[in-house]
Amino acid sequence: MKNMLLASAALSLLAACSSPEDRDAARVAELDDETIAGIDALIEEWAQCSARGDEVEALKTEKKIRKIADAHFAALRAGMLSGAENRRAVSAAAIGFTLDTGVIRILVELLKDKNPLVRSNSLLALSRIAYKRMPAESVLPSLEDDDPYVRRMAVICLEKICGVMNEKNIVPEICGMLTDSDPGVRINSAKALGVIANIEALDVLVKKGIQDKDPRVRYNSAIALARLKSHDSVEPIIEAGISEDNEAVLRELDHALVEITGKDWKGDFKNWKKWWLDTKAKKQ
Numbered sequence: 001m002k003n004m005l006l007a008s009a010a011l012s013l014l015a016a017c018s019s020p021e022d023r024d025a026a027r028v029a030e031l032d033d034e035t036i037a038g039i040d041a042l043i044e045e046w047a048q049c050s051a052r053g054d055e056v057e058a059l060k061t062e063k064k065i066r067k068i069a070d071a072h073f074a075a076l077r078a079g080m081l082s083g084a085e086n087r088r089a090v091s092a093a094a095i096g097f098t099l100d101t102g103v104i105r106i107l108v109e110l111l112k113d114k115n116p117l118v119r120s121n122s123l124l125a126l127s128r129i130a131y132k133r134m135p136a137e138s139v140l141p142s143l144e145d146d147d148p149y150v151r152r153m154a155v156i157c158l159e160k161i162c163g164v165m166n167e168k169n170i171v172p173e174i175c176g177m178l179t180d181s182d183p184g185v186r187i188n189s190a191k192a193l194g195v196i197a198n199i200e201a202l203d204v205l206v207k208k209g210i211q212d213k214d215p216r217v218r219y220n221s222a223i224a225l226a227r228l229k230s231h232d233s234v235e236p237i238i239e240a241g242i243s244e245d246n247e248a249v250l251r252e253l254d255h256a257l258v259e260i261t262g263k264d265w266k267g268d269f270k271n272w273k274k275w276w277l278d279t280k281a282k283k284q
Contacts, residue, residue: 031075031087039068040090066097073098080106089117096125104129108138116147123153130160136170143173148182155185159192171196175204178221183214190217194224202228206236210253215246222252226259234260238276241269 042065049058069076072094079091080103092110095103103125110122123142126134139161142154155177162170174196177189190209193201201224209221218240225233234257241253254267265271 031072031079031091035068035072036079036087036090039065039094040086042068043090043093062097065094066099069094069097073100077103077106080110085115085118088113089115089121092118093121093124096128099129101129101131104131104134108135111138111142116145116150119145120147120150120153123150123157127153127157127160130164134161134164136161140173143177148180148185151177151180151182151185152188155188155192159188159195162192162196171198171200175201178204178208178212178217183217186212186214186217187220190220190224194220194227197224197227199228199230202230202233206233210237210240210249215249218244218246218249219252222249222256226252226256229260231260234276238269238272242273 042061046058046061046065049055049061076091076095076098079087080095081088083091088110092107096107107122107126107129111119113119113122119142123139126139136158139154139157142150142157145151145154155174158170158174162174171193174189174192177185178193180186180189190205193205193209205221205225205228209224210218212218212221222237222240225237237253237256237260241250241257244250244253250267250269254265254269254272257272258264263275265275
């Protein structure tokens with residue numbers, strides 16, 4: 001027993017005397033390549049489930065990631081700051097699943113990392129933590145990142161921050177991204193504006209969103225307009241519906257009109273236009 005106590009004391013003393021760098025190196029070593037690859041695969045699986053709207057499987061996978069991330073928290077924290085780029089990127093993404101607000105400062109610093117995957121994964125983590133004291137101003141520069149995937153994640157992150165902090169000054173920034181050169185950024189912007197549902201987004205959604213060359217942008221912009229429920233968008237939606245040739249977009253444009261007006265012309269945009277003209281004439 002005495003020898004065991006002496007050994008324990010010696011180990012404690014050794015740990016106390018080791019430098020922070022030594023301790024971080026030991027923590028990084030705790031995560032071998034196989035564990036990192038396993039976490040990376042789970043995050044990819046979670047992303048795919050989320051993208052296709054499979055909430056049940058996404059939640060199951062999320063729980064698996066969080067269990068592993070909680071068990072290796074110190075190693076992931078150290079891994080974000082050192083090691084190979086892939087290790088930093090996976091560590092940054094995984095630690096967001098712990099929802100620990102203590103890593104926000106580190107994640108914000110990683111938004112300046114030279115590797116775009118590290119930057120985008122750090123934004124993913126920040127969007128998951130979405131804490132009420134999240135520094136929105138630290139995320140805004142990422143909207144101008146050279147990498148489109150970083151910009152995509154920046155929009156998602158700002159949407160989450162806006163939802164938690166009710167920062168309406170973020171809305172114009174997201175509106176501006178609806179003219180980005182990357183369609184994925186524009187899609188995320190339209191989705192975000194639909195979630196935030198701020199009337200300030202009306203102008204860009206009718207002038208840019210439902211006029212976009214990408215049907216996915218038009219589709220999500222129509223959903224956003226349905227949530228805004230502004231009568232000022234009725235005429236632009238009708239005109240967009242008359243010229244639209246994508247069935248999915250047409251359904252959402254029609255749904256938006258039903259939501260806004262309470263009428264239902266069963267997807268017949270010529271009848272929508274006739275009704276609208278008659279309605280305006282009666283008001284004059």
